[in-house]
């Protein structure tokens with residue numbers, strides 16, 4: 406799958422001006438509120454016609470303002486999942502799920518319904534009404550409805566933002582399954598670094614209607630640019646290991662070290678990306694004792710970048726992994742940090758943001 410997007414569009418005082426190409430996998434449109442992410446999705450979905458633009462999906466031109474091509478929304482075969490599930494309250498889950506077929510050229514059959522309801526863990530809910538479902542269940546039904554319309558790509562607009570942390574944790578593994586098992590291309594709008602770290606193969610960072618950076622999740626989330634500074638940090642990839650004698654925790658096995666995190670809904674053996682915000686990584690020059698943090702990693706200072714307002718961004722090497730720590734310049738000075746110095750990186754387990 407290749408999606409090529411070029412847009413120039415003014416709405417009120419706001420100007421969108423961007424171009425990007427996304428490949429198979431999950432591409433995240435990542436940026437602060439008001440950066441224009443939803444506007445891009447609405448234009449892609451055919452809900453808004455931009456002043457100037459060209460959108461090509463796998464060689465098919467969906468929009469080209471220079472030649473007057475505008476494929477209407479219902480013919481684009483794109484699945485749309487919004488922040489709110491937008492289910493019909495008077496229809497059962499089954500009827501809600503099948504609603505999307507009216508707009509699909511490929512009608513789902515009974516096998517499709519079984520496959521998708523199993524994938525999303527909603528088969529037992531088929532005869533229920535939306536009013537009786539939890540927020541997480543409703544959103545999984547909304548995802549199922551979008552999938553049953555056989556989309557070529559799924560557009561997701563902050564699909565977890567209306568949910569509490571527990572419901573987010575419930576849905577994230579299903580999105581990972583869509584990415585890994587179904588291999589459905591997803592364009593995922595989010596301002597949450599945690600979700601982007603966990604899901605995205607490619608990140609398009611946006612600010613003020615423009616693209617500020619594109620790259621892998623680890624490249625973009627390591628940046629301390631204006632768009633990401635609050636969440637600057639590292640993205641580490643490992644495999645989940647669960648042990649019967651450790652019922653509450655999971656170990657994330659990385660290249661040369663491991664992290665302990667709350668078990669939550671994590672599945673044994675699954676590849677997982679964890680985002681560790683730089684502000685949650687403390688440094689010590691001797692191994693701390695009598696401390697509640699479970700993750701204390703041996704590391705070496707790679708580089709120190711002094712930032713405005715007395716902040717120091719410290720890049721660390723932990724075995725084969727690169728970890729960022731954001732401390733005050735005063736602390737860096739007091740610890741006499743220099744490149745090559747051995748240190749201990751202390752990560753609060755709850756700060757791992759795997760959920």
Ligand SMILES: Nc1ncnc2c1ncn2[C@@H]1O[C@H](COP(=O)(O)OP(=O)(O)OP(=O)(O)O)[C@@H](O)[C@H]1O
Nearest residue numbers: 416417418419437438439440441442443444445596
């Ligand atoms: N129909 C419209 N008319 C005028 N301005 C609009 C319109 N729709 C959106 N905007 C403005 O465009 C800008 C981008 O909005 P958009 O919703 O795309 O941002 P976003 O990054 O998705 O933000 P959020 O995460 O808060 O949804 C905002 O300043 C918004 O006020």
